[in-house]
Amino acid sequence: MNLEKNKKKVYLILFLIVILGATLRFYDLSTESLWTDEMVSLIHTQKENYKGLIDSVIYTELMPPGYFITLKYWASLFGTSEFSLRFLSAFFDSLSVILIYLLGAKVFNKKVGLISALIFSTTMLQIVYAQEARPYALFGFLVLLSTYLFILLSQTPLNKRKKIYFLFGYSLVNAILLYTNYMALFVIIFHSLILFFYYREHKSHLNLKNHFSSAIISIIFFIPGLQILFIQTMIRHPILQESLVLRGVPVFLSNLGVGFYLLPLILLLLFTIGILVLFRKYSFKMPKNNTIIWVTFVSLAFIGIIHLFLMDTITRSFALVRHSFFIIPFFYVLVAKVISLLKLKRTQIIIVFLILIFNFFTLTLYYGETTKAPWDEAVITIKEHSSSKPLILFDRSGSNVLLFDYYWDTELYRGYDQIKLTWENKRELIKINESQLFSLLNQKKEFWLISSRNIKTGDYYVKLLKDKYNLIYSESYKELDLYYYNSKI
Numbered sequence: 001m002n003l004e005k006n007k008k009k010v011y012l013i014l015f016l017i018v019i020l021g022a023t024l025r026f027y028d029l030s031t032e033s034l035w036t037d038e039m040v041s042l043i044h045t046q047k048e049n050y051k052g053l054i055d056s057v058i059y060t061e062l063m064p065p066g067y068f069i070t071l072k073y074w075a076s077l078f079g080t081s082e083f084s085l086r087f088l089s090a091f092f093d094s095l096s097v098i099l100i101y102l103l104g105a106k107v108f109n110k111k112v113g114l115i116s117a118l119i120f121s122t123t124m125l126q127i128v129y130a131q132e133a134r135p136y137a138l139f140g141f142l143v144l145l146s147t148y149l150f151i152l153l154s155q156t157p158l159n160k161r162k163k164i165y166f167l168f169g170y171s172l173v174n175a176i177l178l179y180t181n182y183m184a185l186f187v188i189i190f191h192s193l194i195l196f197f198y199y200r201e202h203k204s205h206l207n208l209k210n211h212f213s214s215a216i217i218s219i220i221f222f223i224p225g226l227q228i229l230f231i232q233t234m235i236r237h238p239i240l241q242e243s244l245v246l247r248g249v250p251v252f253l254s255n256l257g258v259g260f261y262l263l264p265l266i267l268l269l270l271f272t273i274g275i276l277v278l279f280r281k282y283s284f285k286m287p288k289n290n291t292i293i294w295v296t297f298v299s300l301a302f303i304g305i306i307h308l309f310l311m312d313t314i315t316r317s318f319a320l321v322r323h324s325f326f327i328i329p330f331f332y333v334l335v336a337k338v339i340s341l342l343k344l345k346r347t348q349i350i351i352v353f354l355i356l357i358f359n360f361f362t363l364t365l366y367y368g369e370t371t372k373a374p375w376d377e378a379v380i381t382i383k384e385h386s387s388s389k390p391l392i393l394f395d396r397s398g399s400n401v402l403l404f405d406y407y408w409d410t411e412l413y414r415g416y417d418q419i420k421l422t423w424e425n426k427r428e429l430i431k432i433n434e435s436q437l438f439s440l441l442n443q444k445k446e447f448w449l450i451s452s453r454n455i456k457t458g459d460y461y462v463k464l465l466k467d468k469y470n471l472i473y474s475e476s477y478k479e480l481d482l483y484y485y486n487s488k489i
Contacts, residue, residue: 014098014101017114017118018098021093022090024363026090029082029090029131030081030082030083030086033377033403033407034406037132038085038086039402039403044068045068045071045075047072053065054069057228058231062232063182064179064181066178066180067134067138067180068135085133086132088137089136089137090131093127093140096120096144097121100329103147103148103329104333104336115352116332116335116336119336120329120332126328134322136326139326140329142184143187144329146174146177147191149166149170150206153206171214171218171221172218174187175222178219179222188218191211191215195211370477372478372479374480375406375407375480377477378450379404379408381475385484390446390447392404392448393418393448393449394418394450395450395452400450400452401420404450417444419437421437421461441487445487446484446485447485447486448482448483449482449483451480451481452480453481469485469486472484
């Protein structure tokens, strides 16, 4: 049956894909504990007012406050449970499934749209970030929406009234983009450059005047955000001012997908092969009104790659997949197009089936393993084995203390005493004075040590306490070790 002529069948398939994608994103959404970055998001939402939130974002983040403002409002209505905090990311990424279909259908055909939506909805990489209380899923959604509106305005004849509405929507989306992630500026710039270089040679229903007016309006809306950007990059995070010497290429390559995130690398290879095949086949003889679409997709893809590389060479510590997360969906659309070009329908079905098998296999690993430190379990263990007000030694301050606080029931347990053994100073861990530590511990008969495996201080403190105190109980979790001591005296 021809999908292009059977709208009911297409909408039914799309509905099922969206339901599948949403189910995978909301499944086990609150099972795992919050982790460090999510706790930082929560801290922003707990500020008394939005000015306090913005100040908090300025001094702890390298991104605008838009997502965190949204999260604060959401949390004020629905609370700060793991499910509530992660709901927005899961919701917007579920909506992105629809946008992927619309992009694929608009650029190519409905079959491409459905295949790309199916890949997108079942890919572990998408689901990982759809289940985090961080801005990446929202930003990805907005990039897709902005690009779809750009292509719609460029390729679809609209009357004056509708064009005004769509231009206003495009401007508004881009303004929100700028307040969500600074990479939005490059998306707007590339949309502008694409239109500038191709509008004369190829038919476009979006003229330069309207587009640049829309871009200027978006940037004007972002003027208050420029002050935030300046403070973050030039004052609070001077590491960004360091040398631009190219370094860390192996790290860059690994961040494209080696190891845990293998799928993006595979898709990158498929995308490259697909582009070569398509351009060889068409020899640039594709319809003129499709050229702008191709350039849009290819440009956005390489924006993400360039961004990832620059983040690696400049900072090294920020070069992670999540920073180019927003361009990966464009690969899905192009991969879907490559699949649709195969002559035999049976071959198309087999390849899609194999992709689904791979995706669901990785998802079983993702759902079946603990990926975050289980602070909730650690707190329960401490409550079961100690008094209502234990002494807790944290081998790292900051987020670890806050995560512990989040899961500590203050109504049943009247707080706890704490000693912070280490703290960070310019990314270096400084140990507490040992005599000072023993003086504090002598005031308590029993105490706990919480050791984080991602910093190399746990063994030091275990050896330090071994000779002076009895180890009563210990428990190991992912990234966490618990030790329960009492005095030998």
